Amino acid sequence: MGGDPTIRLKEKRATIRMILLILMVVPLSGCWDQDEVSHVGFIISAGIDSTSNDKVDLTVQVFIPNPTSGGTSEGGGEGRVFTYTKRGDSMPEALSSLQKRLPRTLSWDHTKLIIIGEQLAARGMRDEIDFLFRDVEPREQANFLVCKGTAMKLLQSLDDPNTYDTIIRIADMPSVGTYNMNYVEESIAGESDAFILPVADTIELMMSKSPKTVLTIKGVAVIKDVKLAGWMSEQDSSGLHLGFQWLHQTSIGHNLSVTVKKDGGKITAKLVRRKLQLSPSIRNGKWSMKVKLKVDADIVQNSSSIDLLSSKDSLRALQGVFEDEIKQMLQRTLDEVQTRMDADVVGFARSFHKKHPHQWKKVEREWDSVFRTIEVKLEVICNLRKSGISNVKI
Incomplete structure (x- = not known):
């Protein structure tokens, strides 16, 4: 009734053999992956330049893991970084030539930064971006930057012994990490075809009593029609980071502060949260935009003679001073992009498209002249939440 005992015993033995076989295959597959890592070079950053004779220079920083390190990790890794450059008629050809030169298979799976040189950015980088999106397909976390001069010279000048970790940390910075592949793709397909990218630069730091050249971020590049439209200093671009760039985010992810001069000293407030509202209007054929910005901030430094602890009135009175300063920051940014560059990187086109789709459709092709x-009417409301805990002047 229970079946032949001999048959049941054979079935159990077959099951045990299958389980043992699976357990033996699992570690073997791990060894195969490890063996693959020893044949791969991971591109952690890439620089793309255009030459005077219309060639393309491709510079890559390749991370080679130590055999015992077990590959790469997002938080850092054991290994060495090498920099290689190759020239070609196009980026695909330069990459192919580079691959032939190197004994390891190049992988874009861990690419953090893609830096566009100034000449290529000014000429137009549509072909190179198309190749990256269409063929190479780095991960979505790869961030795009622009540099003055050549990306090749910038990458080759880096002698930071911790280049791998530095690049990972820069890619994770709020001022860099949001300018990834999704952002670039959406911006190119957006209403205004204009967007901004961080500017890569270098800085000298002392390490072990010797100067080292380290990668850093300085300013903003304005991109229009996938070409460089101009540069904005940190001061001129502060309005973008403060309000315009990320319309639907309330928290301010990086240290953005505002300093005003008052009563023989300076008072600095650190901006914590903000809410930006764009209200587009079309009346009698006249296009206008009301920009309303609400900001929460904390006082972090006070070298003036104002006593901020004794009375809340002092803090309230300061709010108007900070509102005027923030309004000037926004106006300075608007003057740059609206007057000097004709590049709508402040989201006006999208706002008009959403609220007035029929009128927008009529001017879509002439948006630059309309923009x-x-x-623009600016309204700023600043709420100073904290005054600090000391009135002692240092």
Whole structure:
């Protein structure tokens, strides 16, 4: 009734053999992956340049893991970074030539930064971006930057012994990490075809009593029609980071502060949260935009003679001073992009498209000329939450 005992015993033995076989295969597959890592070079950053004779220079920083390190990790890794450059008629050809030169298979799976040189950015980088998106397909976390001069010279000048970790940390910075492949793709397909990218630069730091050249971020590049439209200093671009760039985010992810001069000293407030509202309007053929910005901030430094602890009135009175300063920051940014560059990187096109789709459709092809004439009204509300815990002047 229970079946032949001999048959049941054979079935159990077959099951045990299958389980043992699976257990033996699992570690073998791990060894195969480890063997693959020893044949791969991981591109952690890449620089793309255009030459005077219309060639393309591709510079890559390749991370080679130590055989005992077990591959790469997002938080750092044991290994060495090598920098290679190759020239070609196009980026695919330069990459192919580079691959032939190197004994390891190049992988874009861990690419953090893609830096576009100034000449290529000014000429137009549509072909190179198309190749990256269409063929190479680095991960979505790869971030795009622009540099003055050549990306090749910038990458080759880096002698930071911790280049791998530095690049990972820079890619994770709020001022860099949001300018990834998704952002670039959406911006190119957006209403205004204009967007911004961080500017890569270098800085000298002392390490073990000797100067080392380290990668850093300095300013903003304005991109229009996938070409470089101009540069904005940190001061001129502060309005973008403060309000315009990320319309739907309330928290301010990096240290953005505002300093005002008052009563023989300076008072600095650290901006903590903000809410930006764009209200587009079309009346009698006149296009206008109301920009309303609400900001929460904390006082972090006070070298003036104002006693901020004794009375809340002092803090309230300061709010108007900070509102005026923030309004000037926004206006300075608007003057740069609306008047000097004709590049709508502040989200006006999208706002008009959403609220007035029919009128937008009529001016879509002439948006630059319309954007230039839009009357902008700025309203800033600053809420100073904390005054600090000391009135002692140092």
